[in-house]
Amino acid sequence: MSSPSSPAGPPTRTTARGRPAKLDPDRTVATALDLLDEAGLDALTMRRLAEAMGVQAGALYRYFATKQDLLTAMAERMLADRDTRAPGGADQGDWAEELTGRARALRAALLRHRDGARVFAGTHSTGGNTLGFAEALIGALREAGFGASDAARAMLAVVNFTLGHTLEEQAALGGEAPADPERLRLAVTESAFPHLAASVPVIAGGDFDAHFEFGLRLLVNGLRTLEK
Structure with missing residues (x-):
C-alpha cells in the first residue's frame, strides 16, 4: 500500500473559485461505498478513491492511515445506513425477538452493498453503531437472565453466523464465479450419494432467506437451553 510519501497521484481537483475539493472522513467513506457498489472490493484502491474524490492519493492518509x-x-457506516435495531424486541423483554431482529437487520445492511460482508469481515470498529449493536444485543440477553459470558458468546455467534452466511450468499449470487446449481445436480448421483441427492433441491435451490431463518432458529433453540 502506498504511503503519504508515495509519488503524487492525479492533480488535485479545484472548484470554480480555484479552491481544492473538500476532503473529510464522511465524504471519503461515502465515496468509497459508491465505488464498492460500482466495482467491488477488489477494485477499491486508495488511488482509485483519490481519483474519484479529485484529490491526490496522499491526502487520504490524513484520515485513514491504511486501507484497513x-x-x-x-463497516461502521453500513450499520448506520440500515436500522439494526429490532423493532420493540428489547422493550417487550423478548430476547429471542431482539436476537433475530438484529441478525436480520445486520444481514440486510451487508446485502445493501456489493461485497458488503467481505468489507465487514475482519474489521473491529469502535464506532457507536457497531458498539451500540453489540451493547443492545448483549443487554437484552443479560436482562433475560443470561450470564455475561454466555451473552457475549451468543452475540458473537449471531454476528459470525450472519456474516458467514452473507459471505456465501453474496459469493453465490454476485461473485466473480457465481455458483452453478446445475453443476452440483450433475455431480450428485443417487447411486453414489443417495442422501445428498435427496437434499440437492434444497442445497442448490438458492433460497437464502430460508437457509438464514433455519440457522437463526437453531441459534435461538440452542440458547434456550442456557436460559435461566
Whole structure:
C-alpha cells in the first residue's frame, strides 16, 4: 500500500473559485461505498478513491492511515445506513425477538452493498453503531437472565453466523464465479450419494432467506437451553 510519501497521484481537483475539493472522513467513506457498489472490493484502491474524490492519493492518509482503517470506517457506516435495531424486541423483554431482529437487520445492511460482508469481515470498529449493536444485543440477553459470558458468546455467534452466511450468499449470487446449481445436480448421483441427492433441491435451490431463518432458529433453540 502506498504511503503519504508515495509519488503524487492525479492533480488535485479545484472548484470554480480555484479552491481544492473538500476532503473529510464522511465524504471519503461515502465515496468509497459508491465505488464498492460500482466495482467491488477488489477494485477499491486508495488511488482509485483519490481519483474519484479529485484529490491526490496522499491526502487520504490524513484520515485513514491504511486501507484497513478505511474498511473499518465503511463497516461502521453500513450499520448506520440500515436500522439494526429490532423493532420493540428489547422493550417487550423478548430476547429471542431482539436476537433475530438484529441478525436480520445486520444481514440486510451487508446485502445493501456489493461485497458488503467481505468489507465487514475482519474489521473491529469502535464506532457507536457497531458498539451500540453489540451493547443492545448483549443487554437484552443479560436482562433475560443470561450470564455475561454466555451473552457475549451468543452475540458473537449471531454476528459470525450472519456474516458467514452473507459471505456465501453474496459469493453465490454476485461473485466473480457465481455458483452453478446445475453443476452440483450433475455431480450428485443417487447411486453414489443417495442422501445428498435427496437434499440437492434444497442445497442448490438458492433460497437464502430460508437457509438464514433455519440457522437463526437453531441459534435461538440452542440458547434456550442456557436460559435461566
